[in-house]
Amino acid sequence: MSRTQSPQGAARAGRALPQAAAALVVVLLLLVIVRLPWAGDLGMHAATVQRLSHNLFHPGNPLVDADTPSPYYSPWMLVLGLVAKVTGLSVFVVLRLAALVGLSLLVTGVWRYVRTLSAHRAAPALALLSLLFLWGPLLFNWSGFLGLNSLALTVSYPSVFALGLTFHFWAWVTRATREEAAWGRWLWLGVLWALVLLCHQFTGVVASLGALAMVIAARPARPVLLRLAGALALGMLLLWLWPYYDFFSLFSAGADLEAIHKPLYEDLPARFGLVLLGVAALVLRWRRDRWDPLVLFFLLGVLVFAAGGLSGHYSWGRALPAALIPAQLAAALEVVSAGRRAVRAGWACVLGAALVVGAWTQVGTLGYVTGRAALPSVVAAKYRTPWVGYHWITPWVKYGDVVMARTTPARQIPAYGAYTVAPGYPDVFLKDSARREDAVARYFAAGTSAADRAGILRQYDVKWVVGPRSLAGPGLRKVTVGPASQVLYRVQP
CATH class of the missing domain: 3.40.50 (Rossmann fold)
Structure with a gap:
């Protein structure tokens, strides 16, 4: 009896460990939301909520006293401004509520999308851990990028809300192409696509590349392509009708953004070296299926990122998550989908070691909950003090x-x-x-x-x-x- 139970017990332990680790990480992020450390663009988003809470229909420029539109006036920020206006809550309380919504969407979105790729119960937890920790030995923070430390600092940003919607969007697109869904579902997907693009334009690009890869991988029939065209037309119409800023004028604004995005092309091995494990997993997936959606997604992301670096359009570097996300997901999924048990065990050990390295790089995130004084000196050395505020x-x-x-x-x-x-x-x-x-x-x-x-x-x-x-x-x-x-x-x- 014990011989038959032992493998079953090992399997249960193999599922429980990543699930418990993922749950602890989510709890950590919830505690971070309570503190809401300030760095980067938090002031911009707080200012946007401020303007909308005072004037929902004509807020003006969020930073200077000028009557201009702003790409920060997205549907999500409009909702937050309305919440602030109706409730009288301070903008920082409203941003904490936004962080809770964004984090919830992200976790559930990852779970739903990974379920379209694997039925294994541990797959979503492994995927979440890989998205957060499979990066590199050099800490990297940028909105729209899902490293734990980056997410802790940007969890209230529209980019996290948009990323959460994006994973749900991919799950729906995957199912719609497989099931040859009716017109109504495809039109809803067109609305969701426009919503992601309006809420965070760079994440919208990543969402579009991922959806394109999934459609190509499905090789849909002509009726599905017609419905897809209808969804795209509806989405484009909504982008054109959005009254708070001219979405399509942003395509001519890249020159003003290139300098601040050039660092995205620096220190790539140190920042993202652990993702090479995911690239190896993608090679194995490609050998099993030439139309694998994660492989196609990765190739599209690499193509756009490389084109930006070669042409000097460094703002295109914001499409890098379109290469990172499929590689990180592939590394996680190989643990549960590789052939023999010994091969899966080997992948689990390698991925576990890589995740430990990535977690150690970002261990300073604990300080956003405890403060520097409560951290051991070796951890405190990795902690980056948030901005004080005004x-x-x-x-x-x-x-x-x-x-x-x-x-x-x-x-x-x-x-x-x-x-x-x-x-x-x-x-x-x-x-x-x-x-x-x-x-x-x-x-x-x-x-x-x-x-x-x-x-x-x-x-x-x-x-x-x-x-x-x-x-x-x-x-x-x-x-x-x-x-x-x-x-x-x-x-x-």
């Missing part, structure tokens, strides 16, 4: 006030309702962005006269200045001092 100016700076500040403060101050003179991020719809940036640079330059500084403040109706102590002079009254010896000055009339 809540300390809110007793004086009111909604709609204009603040003169350099780039880093300008990425955070609008989260509290104020505007800055120049946006902290590239803005493709703000025509005078370069002039505003030049005004800020001149204002803080050491050789600028008091008269020139006063002229700049008048030009942009500036009421407050955030800067160093050395800035004190005529026309400014010191109000308070914040972290890193930053000073809030009131502009004297």
Whole structure:
């Protein structure tokens, strides 16, 4: 009896271990949401919710006092702005709610899509762990990329919401092509495709490449292709009708985004080296099935990413998840789908070792829950301190006030309702962005006269200045001092 139970017990343990590990990671992310560490674009998204909560139909530019559209005014942010307006909750509470929704969509979406690829009970948990940890020995954070540390910092972003929808979208597309679904389901898929593109354009590209791979792999009949064309037409119509910004004008805005995306092409082996295990798994899948959807997905992602690097269109590097995701999923699925038990066991050991390496790279994520002081020194060395924020100016700076500040403060101050003179991020719809940036640079330059500084403040109706102590002079009254010896000055009339 024991001989027959032992393999069964080992199988149960093999399923339970990844499921328990995945559950612990989800709990960690839920605790991170409570703290909501601030870095990167959180201020932009908080500012977007601020503007929509004050004016749902005509919010204006989210960062500067200008009447321009913005690609950040997506359907999802419109919902969040409405929640803030109706409930009166602060934008940071609303962003925590957004994080809960985004994380829930992501976890359930991965589960549903992986179920279309494997019926093994451990497959979804292994897939989630691979998506989070199968990266490289060098920490990498960027919105739209699913490393654990990156996800912890971006969990409230629209990119996570869009990624969650994307996995559900792929699951529906896969089933629709297999079952030759009716017109109604395909039209719904067209709506969902447009929603992903509007909520996060770069994730929308990844979603489109994945769906294309799944359709090619299914080699659908002519009636399915007709329904697919109808879904695409409906999606394009919705993109064209969206009133908050011109979606199609973004195709001509790439030149403004290339410089900030060039780092995506740097340190590739260190950042993504562990994904080579997934590439090996894709080769095995291709040998078993020349039309494997993950293989096709990977090839499309590599093609777009490589084209961006070769042509200098570095913003195309945001399509890299279209290569990473199928490779990471393939590595996980090989553990449960390889031929003999010994081969599967070998894959499990190799993948487990790779996941441990990836988890150690990102172990500093624990600090977003515990704080640095509670971490062992070896872990604390991997912890990256989040931004402090500018809540300390809110007793004086009111909604709609204009603040003169350099780039880093300008990425955070609008989260509290104020505007800055120049946006902290590239803005493709703000025509005078370069002039505003030049005004800020001149204002803080050491050789600028008091008269020139006063002229700049008048030009942009500036009421407050955030800067160093050395800035004190005529026309400014010191109000308070914040972290890193930053000073809030009131502009004297």
